[in-house]
Amino acid sequence: MQITANEVEKTLNQFEEINEPIFVKRDNKTDVVIISIKEYKEKLQELEIIKHLQKSEDDIKNGKTTPANEFFKEMRSQFGY
16 A cells, blocks of 8 residues: 555644654554654753663773762862862
């Protein structure tokens, strides 16, 4: 089955705004999800945050950390704080 972008647009125009994901099923299985641009950007931002958190967790596991008192001592010596 094929549907055109115009047919999708006509269907979506029935909604004032997309507040929840729209699940598109094919052969009784969810195949596609339609979300708002706002939600899409939020998901991308969440993924970016998770990526940084995972790197931080890896750094902790691998001992790539500096004790806070050493860090602040270095900052005071460099910047006079």
